[in-house]
Amino acid sequence: MYPDRVVSGMRPTGAMHLGHYHGALKNWIRMQSEQPCLFFVADWHALTTHYDDPSIIVKSTWDMVIDWLAAGIDPSQATIFIQSKVPEHAELHLLLSMATPLGWLERVPTYKDQIENLSNRDLATYGFLGYPLLQAADVLIYRASQVPVGEDQIPHIEMMREIARRFNHLYGKEPGFEEKALEAVKKLGSKRAKLYAELRTAFQQEGEEEALQQARAMLDDAGSLSNIDRERLFGYLEGSRKIILVEPQVKLTEASRLPGLDGRKMSKSYGNAITLREDRDSVTKKIRTMPTDPARVRRSDAGDPNKCPVFQLHQVYSDSETKNWVVKGCTSAGIGCLECKQPVVDAVLAEQEPMRERAQQYLDDPSLVRAIVADGCDKARKLAQETMRDVREAMGLDYS
Incomplete structure (x- = not known):
């Protein structure tokens, strides 16, 4: 059996924010010390929705890697690489596409959701329809045992398992x-x-x-x-087949959803995000000008914390004593909204400070980032080439 291995990636489509940190990176940081992990920048995936203007991708790729390092991803524990620097991903994607039924791609729940949510973009492309298959290739090529995802991504992992099972059934017929x-x-x-x-x-x-x-x-x-x-x-x-591609298991991650400044999900497109390494003054200003309970028109008006986006951030950043102080002070008009926001300001800045410090060495010397990625790409490619040798042999494409 192949060794346990975790694989995950992110699309470089803009600055990383604290929602990414609480939703994914904190889990990655924990997992990297538990088992071998490969984390990749999914630049080809970014093209599925940004094919008409790819200029943002390269800059976002390097910024993303710095953000990962700043957050605490350790290149001595995890392999960090760029998807397009390992062309075997594309080869496996192509070969899998030959035997993957079209209906499997059309039934992926997020396909129709994305079509509706991104109606301002022309997504009637094969690349967009086929992105779950590229996603499957990204994971199957490393024979990953686990993929960390939230519940909404479980159908994607189930499809990866079906694709691996179908491939093994079709091509795992070793003579004798x-x-x-x-x-x-x-x-x-x-x-x-x-x-x-x-x-x-x-x-x-x-x-x-x-x-x-x-x-x-x-x-x-x-x-x-x-x-x-x-x-x-x-x-x-x-059964009676050789296992060539491993069926990955779902590794459900802790659902830690950080709300944005307006109470909705934190997202750059909503304009309600705080980026991972944002300037201290900008962070302070953003939180101090956050909307609060509309009922608190005057300082003397009592409010309801459950109707206030600031209290949602307290749920993530504050201890029980502080949250009790907020509830008591808000409902009795004992504290003003600026007083309520200050502990959140302090907590966010404290969380970001070590990130800024870790990032600085890479900002001062970008060659360090290039070296980490080059090393990661070499390691990832060696693993990918091993899989592709077996895949080509199984499909009768080994011409040696």
Whole structure:
């Protein structure tokens, strides 16, 4: 079986804001110390909606990498790379497209949602229709075991799994596979070979998931097997196919939605965002001029924190004592709105300060960022090339 690996990416379509940090980057930072992670700038994906004006992509790509480093992504723990610098993504995307039914792409829920939400753009392109397939190639090419996503992205991961399953079914027909698998079973030793046969029967005939997991664990511990024999036995366990592409699992991330300055989701397009490394004076001004409960026309008017966007930020940034102070002070008109906003100002600035400090070395010497990305691209490409060798061989495109 292939090693555990996490893969995720972001589109470089503008400055990163605190919503990105709380929604994704904090999870990435936690995961990088737990297992191997690959994080990529999805510049080809940015072209699906910005194909008519790609000028923003290159600058946004470098800014995004600096933001990641500033937030705490550690290049000594995680591999950081740019999608288009690993052309094998495009090759796998092309090969997968040959066998992916058109209906699979048309039924992706976010496809119709995006068409409606971005009605000001002409998205009647193959690139936009096919972006879930490119997304699948981005993950499958690294044989990722897990993909960190929110609940709205689960259909995309399910589609990746279906594509991997279909590919393995179509092309995992190694000549003499069953004979080779049975020879590999013998290498387990009589006791383990008997258990393997029993567990395989329990899974294939009775659908016992526990039997499948037990057999996988046994194969992982079988030191007498070569990697290719272990791979054959994993495939034989689940059917009669060699596993070429791994079906990734959903890794649901903590839903930490940071509201924007107007209470809606934080988004650059809404004009309600605070960027990751925004100037202190600008941050202070933005928060101090945030709208509050419309009922508080005068300082002496009582308000309702649940109707105030500022209180939504308190929910993210303030401790229980501060939130209780806000509720009591607002509902009794004991504090004014500027007083209420100050703890949020202080908390946001405190959160951003180490980010600004970490970013400064990369702003002073951009060659450091280029070196990190070049190293990451080399590492990612080696993994991608290994997968593509197996894919080409399975599809009969190995002309060596």
